[in-house]
Amino acid sequence: MAIRFAVANGNWSNTATWNGGTLPASNDDVFSNNFTVTINQDITAISLRNTSNVSPAITQGGKFVVDGNTGTRNVTLTGTRQSVSFTDSGLWQATSAATLFEVTATSGLTLNLISPAGSPNTNIGFLVSIVGNCTINYSGIMNQNPGFFSQFNVAVGASNGTLTIVGNPIGNGSSPARIFAPGYTVNIIGNLTNDILEIRAAATVNVTGNATAGSAVPITWNGGSGGVVTVTGNVTAASAAGINNNTTNQTIIVNGNVTASSATNGIIGNAIGTLVTVNGNLINVSDYAAVLALRLRISPSTSQIWTSQTVSGNRQLLTTNAFTNYPIVNDVRFGVTYSNLGSLTGSARIPDPASVTFGVPTGPTATGTAVLTRAQLLADFGALIAAYNG
Amino acid sequence: MAIRFAVANGNWSNTATWNGGTLPASNDDVFTNNFNVTIDIDITAITLRNLSNASPAIAAGGQFILSGSSGTRVITLTDVTSGVRSGGAAITTTAIRINSTSGATVTINSDFNNAGSQPAIFCNGNCIVNLVGSSTGVFGSFFSNNTNANGGTLNIVGNIAGNVFAGGGSLILGSTNYTTNITGNVTGSGGWCITTNSTTVNITGNLFGGTEPAINAGTSCVINITGNVTAGTAMAIGGGGAVAATGVITVTVNGTITSSSTAVAISATNVLSLVTANGNLVNVNSVNAFYCPRMRISPTTSQSWTFQTSGSNRQLLTTNAFTDFPSVNDVRFGVTYSNLGSLTGLARIPNPDSVAFGVPVGPTATGTAMITRTQFLTDMGAIASAYNI
Numbered sequence: 001m002a003i004r005f006a007v008a009n010g011n012w013s014n015t016a017t018w019n020g021g022t023l024p025a026s027n028d029d030v031f032s033n034n035f036t037v038t039i040n041q042d043i044t045a046i047s048l049r050n051t052s053n054v055s056p057a058i059t060q061g062g063k064f065v066v067d068g069n070t071g072t073r074n075v076t077l078t079g080t081r082q083s084v085s086f087t088d089s090g091l092w093q094a095t096s097a098a099t100l101f102e103v104t105a106t107s108g109l110t111l112n113l114i115s116p117a118g119s120p121n122t123n124i125g126f127l128v129s130i131v132g133n134c135t136i137n138y139s140g141i142m143n144q145n146p147g148f149f150s151q152f153n154v155a156v157g158a159s160n161g162t163l164t165i166v167g168n169p170i171g172n173g174s175s176p177a178r179i180f181a182p183g184y185t186v187n188i189i190g191n192l193t194n195d196i197l198e199i200r201a202a203a204t205v206n207v208t209g210n211a212t213a214g215s216a217v218p219i220t221w222n223g224g225s226g227g228v229v230t231v232t233g234n235v236t237a238a239s240a241a242g243i244n245n246n247t248t249n250q251t252i253i254v255n256g257n258v259t260a261s262s263a264t265n266g267i268i269g270n271a272i273g274t275l276v277t278v279n280g281n282l283i284n285v286s287d288y289a290a291v292l293a294l295r296l297r298i299s300p301s302t303s304q305i306w307t308s309q310t311v312s313g314n315r316q317l318l319t320t321n322a323f324t325n326y327p328i329v330n331d332v333r334f335g336v337t338y339s340n341l342g343s344l345t346g347s348a349r350i351p352d353p354a355s356v357t358f359g360v361p362t363g364p365t366a367t368g369t370a371v372l373t374r375a376q377l378l379a380d381f382g383a384l385i386a387a388y389n390g
Numbered sequence: 391m392a393i394r395f396a397v398a399n400g401n402w403s404n405t406a407t408w409n410g411g412t413l414p415a416s417n418d419d420v421f422t423n424n425f426n427v428t429i430d431i432d433i434t435a436i437t438l439r440n441l442s443n444a445s446p447a448i449a450a451g452g453q454f455i456l457s458g459s460s461g462t463r464v465i466t467l468t469d470v471t472s473g474v475r476s477g478g479a480a481i482t483t484t485a486i487r488i489n490s491t492s493g494a495t496v497t498i499n500s501d502f503n504n505a506g507s508q509p510a511i512f513c514n515g516n517c518i519v520n521l522v523g524s525s526t527g528v529f530g531s532f533f534s535n536n537t538n539a540n541g542g543t544l545n546i547v548g549n550i551a552g553n554v555f556a557g558g559g560s561l562i563l564g565s566t567n568y569t570t571n572i573t574g575n576v577t578g579s580g581g582w583c584i585t586t587n588s589t590t591v592n593i594t595g596n597l598f599g600g601t602e603p604a605i606n607a608g609t610s611c612v613i614n615i616t617g618n619v620t621a622g623t624a625m626a627i628g629g630g631g632a633v634a635a636t637g638v639i640t641v642t643v644n645g646t647i648t649s650s651s652t653a654v655a656i657s658a659t660n661v662l663s664l665v666t667a668n669g670n671l672v673n674v675n676s677v678n679a680f681y682c683p684r685m686r687i688s689p690t691t692s693q694s695w696t697f698q699t700s701g702s703n704r705q706l707l708t709t710n711a712f713t714d715f716p717s718v719n720d721v722r723f724g725v726t727y728s729n730l731g732s733l734t735g736l737a738r739i740p741n742p743d744s745v746a747f748g749v750p751v752g753p754t755a756t757g758t759a760m761i762t763r764t765q766f767l768t769d770m771g772a773i774a775s776a777y778n779i
Contacts, residue, residue, distance in 0.1 A: 289682070294677065294678060297697055297698050298706070299699060300700050300702065306706050308686060310688060315687055315688075319705070325728055326712070327716065332721055333716070333720035338715060339712070339714055340713045348753050349750040350737055351750070357745070360744040361740065362738055363737055364738070382773060
């Protein structure tokens, strides 16, 4: 493992870009040293940094740029950040608002960014800046403070791009990711905990996982209008709400359960024009409603239950298909209609006693009266023949 | 009918108080003429006014004052639109001022269609005021603002409508611990109908939002409604204009809460506010029936909540809203059902082999009990053999 650093602006693949005149190896910590290094090939390193260093002397600043317009670029960082130390991080950032990692693509680029820890050093800034139309697949653990994901910035003007996050990001309570790009699609496959997303444009955000609040809200807004957030998972409040919308005309869809806490609502949608749709169950806690919204829909078809408090205990509101205490139609006499839904009709036929073997119960009180049993028939014929022989 | 007016400060019962030296009669319009007249007896008149008049010349101002600390006083005004007409621009010049330290009961039988810039009646004390009549004035009928009053009660029998101007209130209830009981419908219009702080309002009737809320709720209000609450252009209960009630309010509705296509019926944003809905809730155009961080439903009543979906409307129901269970005689023996789990089917359905061939039994089967020809012949052969036939 060595420290490597750029000595000129240039491509990663150009040995003249680097001190020592050779390319960095997979077990190196790589510094931009106030230059701009263009990642024009797949790379593996321990870390990428634009921080300074004492020995060897490295200047803070610079950045790593991925500018491929087509194809796939793989960036694999193997550093794991267990503590704030020099050598164990994947991506490092030196200064506030500086961009360490810039992705510029006009079409078709897929960047696979793999970092098992992937935490910036300290400052809150624009760690990853995305300009253009590309797909970024990020996978890694995002539980640092501040979290790597909290540094994603999708620049204004980007459109039609996709950011895919695979991991379980945990916010630090003060610096959620800022999604600036209208028309940008952000797919997160993993659970969101604490403050993760701050949506500032009409972006489309799809979360496949749970959104669980801590002291801060996993999904919130700061400007922008007309976006769509879909959570296929559960949304749960803690001291903060799970989703808190204060920006007009947002669409929020939850395909899962929404649960309040004893301090606040699971979802707050108090902006004019914002529509919250919950397709799962809703659970109020300590009188706090699962959803506080000016506009609210439920599913047209799923089985749903809303649990509320009363002056004396909990009580449930159910969709009709969540109510299971009607007998099934196969257990109800043929032709009998029942349920206040008017849609159930019994299908069980109960034969008349005359069609039922003698003594066999049929209906609520009757027994069969059909006496033409085989044994009886045999006895009758026997008697008849005996009479003829006699 | 005549115009009568005071010529000195004094009691109503004192002839020297009045022009002409006689007491006003029940068919008179009675003016204060910028004097203060103390109503010390039960009275009946067409109107009580502190407005000016051209002929006879009457000055604006003055008040009718009720200051009894106990006992009962009844005022009956027979004008069908506005018995009390206040021209006062300030509280001190409301037409009627009630000063009572304890125990007085004042009943005013009158309609209120006040054209003044302040309510017709100002209550500055602890007493029971019964208003019997409707109130539809620009500025309405009643104002209370004595924070030192304890346990005062205002009873209103009649419908109340909001003002045509924003910023006023047909009832302005500012007295701490004041209780207002309204039997009648309350409707907001261009201005809210009731504005209230730190009081309890009990309404037996329906509540309708207009272009402004029916109730402009301030802080620490307890509002109980036995009737329906329905939004108009604005919510039925909220703050002034389109602004929600930001103070802590507690609302209980024993009736149906219905939004409009543009407004929730109740809007209370304070995190400690609580809405208890004991009746049905109806969302319209995806607009929630009410907006409040904290909510309760009834522990016992049958309730439904109607929602819009991406398809047709759909309801959430309490378990006791599911009804129309089949008779136990029509349900298969041993099957338990009903929302109480207390019903068990009694209808026995025989096995097909106990049922005559071809007779339907159960949901899909038919009876199979029969003697086949083969069996019959076999049996007959055995019998013949036994008897050497």
